[in-house]
Amino acid sequence: MSIIVKHIQRAFSLTRDLVENLEDSSLKLNLAELPSNTIAEQLWCIIGARESYFKAIKQGSWQGFSCSLKDATSQQEILSCLDSSSGSYTSYLEDATLDDTQLNFLIDILEHEIQHHGQLIRYVYGNKLKFPKSWNERYTV
Numbered sequence: 154m155s156i157i158v159k160h161i162q163r164a165f166s167l168t169r170d171l172v173e174n175l176e177d178s179s180l181k182l183n184l185a186e187l188p189s190n191t192i193a194e195q196l197w198c199i200i201g202a203r204e205s206y207f208k209a210i211k212q213g214s215w216q217g218f219s220c221s222l223k224d225a226t227s228q229q230e231i232l233s234c235l236d237s238s239s240g241s242y243t244s245y246l247e248d249a250t251l252d253d254t255q256l257n258f259l260i261d262i263l264e265h266e267i268q269h270h271g272q273l274i275r276y277v278y279g280n281k282l283k284f285p286k287s288w289n290e291r292y293t294v
Contacts, residue, residue: 164266165239174285184279193225203238206262
């Protein structure tokens with residue numbers, strides 16, 4: 154399981170790096186002339202999924218979707234929620250022994266996070282923003 158944990162930690166770290174690289178004004182951007190939400194709404198979904206899947210992993214069953222992020226236009230609040238949700242996983246997974254259901258939820262959250270990375274790449278390109286170095290190294294953007 155340690156390999157999955159390393160991949161989750163890397164994905165979570167990449168998400169944080171991207172948000173650190175954005176200004177508050179960038180969070181309000183969408184993909185012009187295309188059906189899309191905002192960068193902030195993408196991040197709200199990431200945080201909510203992290204929190205919701207974490208509950209599911211701990212309980213062994215889906216507990217519903219919820220998100221603690223209240224102000225999706227504040228880089229600092231988003232970073233705080235990203236850090237909190239990342240820390241929950243790190244602390245819990247250090248000593249956890251997961252059954253197949255829990256492991257499936259863990260893989261689901263990794264897939265979800267990476268899927269959002271793909272979407273966020275389009276947002277960054279579409280709005281002519283810059284990628285942090287970690288994204289250049291990981292995704293060759």
